[in-house]
């Protein structure tokens with residue numbers, strides 16, 4: 001986000017106080033109670049987290065130490081305690097909520113299927129027994145490449161039940177991305193489906209798995225295939241097995257194994273500043289605690305809520321606020337297989353009305369595209385069941401915030417703008433809706449026990465209104481533990497020596513605080529783009545581009561985009577001639593498809609510009625700053641005399657084709 005935009009957001013004057021009626025029934029009722037929780041966490045940090053963990057979770061073996069930082073920045077929480085996540089999400093509800101609906105599943109075509117806690121528990125036990133029968137052991141890695149259906153949750157929960165480590169790969173990623181993750185995780189098994197069906201279109205998943213595995217030197221022993229569409233797929237003898245053959249005959253009795261609180265729960269890959277995605281590792285105890293507390297604090301979870309988080313399980317939001325958080329608190333949640341605009345642009349509103357959703361959590365990019373698709377459409381549906389609206393993934397522009405508030409929420413529903421990351425495991429900065437007054441565009445204040453701050457390089461708090469590094473000063477239970485297979489990168493990325501001497505968790509975002517201590521997120525400080533709330537590393541896209549035999553060199557930057565927040569712009573130097581107006585379009589399509597194949601459709605550049613070279617300093621460093629200005633269509637006003645080749649700028653400003 002540009003500086004001028006932040007300035008204007010900081011002058012946002014609108015304030016929305018929680019209503020008295022909302023506050024009266026809220027889990028955290030009023031500012032005083034919020035302050036008290038924060039104070040408890042400050043005065044007795046370990047006591048605070050220890051109490052929360054004992055109160056909110058079922059432990060097979062109680063912990064005696066809350067936090068162990070003897071090997072910092074490696075953090076251990078509740079380390080000698082033992083528990084099972086799946087038991088905390090399912091078994092513990094059976095006596096009180098066995099017949100309660102856990103999942104309201106609506107498929108792409110609009111058919112609804114209800115899963116009670118008992119049914120979900122049975123399905124998870126059967127599948128977990130299948131995993132055991134296949135020889136899977138504690139700590140083994142499993143790749144899950146599934147459509148957004150209850151079976152994805154079953155697979156994840158089943159892994160958690162036996163102590164296997166899942167790594168979900170979003171169904172939109174390419175065979176190449178899938179292959180990289182299978183290799184990096186050293187997975188023994190892949191769980192997938194024949195196809196996924198979204199917006200009436202089928203996407204081959206099994207064929208992509210086959211392509212990934214044929215290129216993999218690493219040995220995957222089993223591929224489980226859920227039949228979503230029934231489309232014929234190749235099944236490799238001895239390796240591939242259909243879900244029903246794997247699971248249906250298994251017993252519904254599968255005792256959850258007691259796992260150390262620090263046992264790995266999952267790896268989730270996300271983009272960073274290098275070409276190689278990072279395998280973010282989360283562990284059992286602390287992660288679950290974060291997801292439960294944020295369900296109570298931020299989503300103000302109440303027993304009769306119908307919760308709907310629209311994120312796919314391929315992202316962290318789908319882990320914490322679909323697979324784990326809602327189940328751990330015993331919620332009824334909607335899982336939706338399709339897309340917001342199919343078969344009509346009012347699909348989300350229709351689903352909210354149909355299932356009487358109370359708590360709706362989605363991304364700013366979805367909100368903006370829904371405004372575009374029909375700003376009046378929500379009015380055609382009865383949205384009176386809604387009581388809380390959430391957003392996540394990128395800063396929400398105040399206009400979209402206001403529309404969400406007025407048209408979707410009927411001015412009645414608090415908006416929780418939640419700042420967090422794959423690495424933080426759960427919400428870090430977000431309003432507690434019965435306590436904190438909101439301001440459009442700000443994620444407001446940190447959750448109790450989360451010591452977020454904006455600091456300079458030395459680690460000093462910057463003044464109100466000044467930009468700086470967003471950090472978290474103390475460890476917290478749900479933070480990542482390491483980067484899978486690359487602990488040094490973990491230390492260097494999140495506790496870098498050049499910011500505050502490595503004392504604080506550095507998020508990689510810049511932010512400002514206003515006079516009320518409210519946080520305003522400005523954007524990333526590293527070479528990471530945020531496209532539709534998803535992280536994309538510029539280096540990753542660059543390496544994909546230069547892997548194309550026609551390309552000599554490439555630089556990728558982001559430019560502001562009305563719908564997706566940021567859009568990918570690639571500057572490309574070909575090995576041969578610069579294209580002409582006649583052949584440029586075909587080449588651009590070819591290169592965009594290439595990136596789609598290398599990474600996935602979300603990484604395809606929106607725009608490609610061609611030059612005979614890239615703007616470089618005399619030492620050969622690409623001046624991305626200038627490329628960003630060109631990509632945004634702005635005039636370059638700064639001195640470019642340090643450039644080796646200033647003339648190249650004119651060429652790059654030109655759009656060919």
Ligand code: WT7
Nearest residue numbers: 392393394395417418419420421422509521535
């Ligand atoms: C990055 C994390 C956490 C789930 C979704 C994305 C940006 C996230 C907000 C927000 C402003 C936000 C940050 C962050 N971000 N939420 N409410 N306001 N920016 O997870 O892929 O790990 O990306 O998304 O830049 O660092 P992720």
